[in-house]
Amino acid sequence: MSNAKRAVERPLSPHLQIYRPQLTSITSILTRITGNGLIVGTALAIWWLLAAAMSPEAFALADGVVTSWFGDLVFTASAWALWYHYLAGLRHLYFDAGHGLDIPTAEKLGWGVIIGSVLLTVLTVVIV
Numbered sequence: 001m002s003n004a005k006r007a008v009e010r011p012l013s014p015h016l017q018i019y020r021p022q023l024t025s026i027t028s029i030l031t032r033i034t035g036n037g038l039i040v041g042t043a044l045a046i047w048w049l050l051a052a053a054m055s056p057e058a059f060a061l062a063d064g065v066v067t068s069w070f071g072d073l074v075f076t077a078s079a080w081a082l083w084y085h086y087l088a089g090l091r092h093l094y095f096d097a098g099h100g101l102d103i104p105t106a107e108k109l110g111w112g113v114i115i116g117s118v119l120l121t122v123l124t125v126v127i128v
Contacts, residue, residue, distance in 0.1 A: 022107075023106075023107050023110045023111070024103075024106050024107065024110055026110075027088060027091075027110040027113055027114065030084065030088070031084070031085060031088040031089075031092075034080075034081035034082075034084045034085045034088075035081075035085055037077065037078070037081045038078060038081050038082060038085065040074060040077075040078070041074050041075055041077070041078025041081070042078075044065070044066060044071065044074055044075070045066075047062055048062045048063065048066045050062075051063070076121070076125060079121050079124045079125065080117055080118070080121040083116070083117040083120040083121050083124070084113065084114075084117035087112070087113040087116050087117055087120075088113050091109045091110075091112075091113055094109070
C-alpha cells in the first residue's frame with residue numbers, strides 16, 4: 001500500500017463539534033430517555049404501595065416523599081414522559097406503515113409530539 005498522505009486530514013465521520021442535531025434525532029433520543037425515565041415514577045409509586053402494605057411508619061415516610069415537592073416533580077415529569085412516549089409510539093407506527101417518511105412531514109410530526117405531550121401534560125395536571 002501507498003504511504004501517501006492526504007493534503008487535508010479530515011475526520012472519517014461527522015464529529016459532535018460539527019454535527020447539528022436534527023429534530024428527528026432529538027425526538028428519537030427523547031423517546032428512549034422518557035421510556036427509561038418512566039421507571040423513576042413507577043418505582044416511586046411501587047414504593048408508596050409497598051409501604052402502605054408494610055406498616056403505618058413506612059407509609060408515613062413514603063407518603064411524605066410522594067406528596068412533597070419532589071414527588072410532585074417526579075409525577076409531573078412522569079406524566080409528560082408518558083404522554084411523550086405514547087405520542088412518539090403512535091408516530092412510529094405511522095412511520096412503520098410507510099407514511100410521513102419525508103423530512104418536512106417527519107419534522108411536523110416531531111413538533112406535534114413535543115407540543116402535544118406538553119399540552120396533554122398540562123391538561124392532565126389541571127384535571128387531576
